[in-house]
Structures are given as C-alpha cells and as structure tokens.
Amino acid sequence: MAQVLLKREENIAIIRVNRPEALNALSRSIIDEMDELVEEVMKDKEIRCLILHSEKNFAAGADIKKMVECNEEEARAFLFSPTYNKIADLSIPVIAAIEGYALGGGMELAMTADIRIAGEGAKMGFPEITLGIMPGAGGTIRVPRIIGEARAKELIFTGDVITAQKALSMGLVNRVAEDDHVLDEAMKLAKKLAKRAPIAMAMAKKTIKAGQEEQSHNKGIEIEAANWAKLFTTQDQKEGMRAFLEKRKPDFQNK
Ligand code: CO8
Numbered sequence: 001m002a003q004v005l006l007k008r009e010e011n012i013a014i015i016r017v018n019r020p021e022a023l024n025a026l027s028r029s030i031i032d033e034m035d036e037l038v039e040e041v042m043k044d045k046e047i048r049c050l051i052l053h054s055e056k057n058f059a060a061g062a063d064i065k066k067m068v069e070c071n072e073e074e075a076r077a078f079l080f081s082p083t084y085n086k087i088a089d090l091s092i093p094v095i096a097a098i099e100g101y102a103l104g105g106g107m108e109l110a111m112t113a114d115i116r117i118a119g120e121g122a123k124m125g126f127p128e129i130t131l132g133i134m135p136g137a138g139g140t141i142r143v144p145r146i147i148g149e150a151r152a153k154e155l156i157f158t159g160d161v162i163t164a165q166k167a168l169s170m171g172l173v174n175r176v177a178e179d180d181h182v183l184d185e186a187m188k189l190a191k192k193l194a195k196r197a198p199i200a201m202a203m204a205k206k207t208i209k210a211g212q213e214e215q216s217h218n219k220g221i222e223i224e225a226a227n228w229a230k231l232f233t234t235q236d237q238k239e240g241m242r243a244f245l246e247k248r249k250p251d252f253q254n255k
Pocket of ligand 1: 025079080101136
C-alpha cells in the first residue's frame with residue numbers, strides 16, 4: 001500500500017502522506033516515495049500548482065521509533081532535506097494545506113511551501129528540543145527567514161505547539177480556514193495561481209529565492225545536517241526519544 005499518494009485535479013497536483021495510524025509521521029521510506037512523486041510533478045509540464053495535504057493530520061514529525069536508536073552516521077542518512085529542497089525549488093507554486101498536527105519534520109515540510117493555509121484546529125510547532133534534538137530538515141534556516149529570528153528561536157527553543165491563530169499572528173501561516181474547508185481554500189487559491197502566467201510565476205519565485213541569498217541557505221543546510229546528526233551522539237537524544245515512546249517525561253542530564 002502506497003504511503004504517499006499523488007492526485008491530479010485538472011492542472012493541480014496534490015501530494016498526500018497516507019499513514020493515519022501514526023498521524024502521518026514521516027519515515028525514510030515515506031520520504032523516498034514522496035521524492036519519486038515530486039520528480040513526477042517536476043516532469044509534468046501541465047501541472048501549474050502543487051498542494052501538500054494529508055487527511056486529518058499534516059504530519060506529526062519524523063518517525064521517532066525509527067530515530068530513537070540512531071547513531072550519528074545513521075541520523076545523517078535519515079536526512080529529508082534533499083527532497084524538501086526539491087519541493088521548495090519547484091518552479092510552480094506550492095501550497096501547504098494544514099489540518100491537525102504539523103510538528104517537527106512535518107512542519108518543516110509545510111515550510112517548503114510558498115503559501116500555508118491552516119485549519120482552525122491545526123496544531124503546529126517544532127517539539128524536537130523536547131526529544132533532545134533540533135529541527136533537521138531545513139527548519140533552522142527556513143523558519144527564521146519566514147517569521148524572523150526572534151520568533152523562530154522562541155518556537156524552536158520552547159518546542160511549544162501553537163494554534164492556527166497564533167501561527168497566523170506570527171506569520172507562520174498565511175491564512176486560517178475552517179477545518180473542513182482547508183483543502184477547498186487551498187484548491188481555490190491553486191486554481192487562481194494556475195491561471196497566472198507560468199513563466200513569470202517561475203521567474204518571480206526564483207528571483208525571490210535569489211534575493212534570500214541562495215548560497216548561504218545551502219551552507220546553512222550543510223551545517224544543520226551535521227549538527228542535527230551530532231545530537232545523536234548524546235544520551236539526551238536517547239532519553240528524549242525513549243521517554244516519548246515509553247509515554248513518560250524525559251530526564252535530561254546534559255550528556
Ligand atoms: N513518530 C512516531 N510515531 C508517532 C509520532 C512520531 N513523530 N507521532 C505520533 N506517533 C504515533 C504514536 O506513537 C502513536 O502510536 P501507538 O498508537 O503505536 O502508540 C500514534 O502515532 C498516535 O499518537 P498518540 O497516541 O501520541 O496521539 P495523541 O493524540 O495522544 O498525541 C501528538 C498526538 C501530540 C502529536 C503526539 O503523538 C506527539 O507528541 N507526537 C510526537 C510529535 C513530535 O515530537 N514530533 C517531532 C518528531 S522529531 C522530528 O520531526 C525531527 C525532524 C527532523 C527532520 C530531519 C529528519 C531527517
């Protein structure tokens with residue numbers, strides 16, 4: 001059974017994670033499947049807009065069960081950034097339609113989109129710090145760029161999970177919609193964008209990115225990947241993730 005689905009509605013594509021039993025937590029194999037679908041979208045010149053949307057929960061982060069016993073090298077290999085960068089670099093506009101939980105690596109996926117629409121009941125954040133790690137899929141670079149350094153630090157340092165309204169006030173999402181209408185809102189916007197001049201759209205997207213200093217972004221991604229994986233040499237990472245899986249509070253020892 002496919003863990004990631006690609007749906008087409010006229011010239012709009014929708015990519016969906018399909019792992020409801022784990023709130024769409026993202027594993028290596030899910031990201032590999034997603035990568036193939038993103039490649040398909042890239043090749044299909046008819047597609048004018050991509051929507052990232054999963055039923056009920058956008059994604060409750062990277063799979064903690066798969067990461068808990070990782071060493072530094074394995075954590076390095078777990079990286080999602082190449083696929084996330086591919087999505088962010090698509091020449092067509094990308095909209096994230098966020099329902100339910102969008103946490104950690106799930107929220108980092110939403111940050112690859114150009115525009116985010118959240119349902120009223122969505123819960124978003126970067127809880128990595130509560131697990132003894134930090135964001136590792138572009139979050140340390142994209143979040144400060146999108147909402148500013150101080151707000152990004154507050155979210156990443158506290159690990160707080162915030163409401164859609166709070167996310168809107170921080171600029172983390174563009175709009176809030178009724179829970180049942182998130183995808184409709186995203187489709188409405190996608191249809192509007194699909195009517196705009198595609199070459200100008202691609203050029204505008206590329207130019208905005210260039211203005212955000214591409215080189216330092218790539219350097220940032222490299223540093224993030226190395227430091228993220230280094231955290232898997234700490235006892236606190238094991239404690240944080242084991243505590244989550246054992247459903248208890250972590251006891252961090254600064255080791
Ligand atoms: N990984 C694995 N399993 C998960 C995850 C996850 N991230 N989130 C939820 N699940 C599983 C639960 O273990 C549970 O499974 P089971 O029924 O087998 O026990 C099932 O989904 C349902 O979850 P809950 O029973 O916990 O549901 P609740 O409604 O009580 O709670 C929460 C929902 C609050 C979302 C809770 O599940 C939670 O806190 N999940 C973890 C959220 C989190 O910490 N996410 C960040 C993970 S770390 C990360 O994303 C790092 C990103 C770095 C990216 C770079 C990668 C290379």
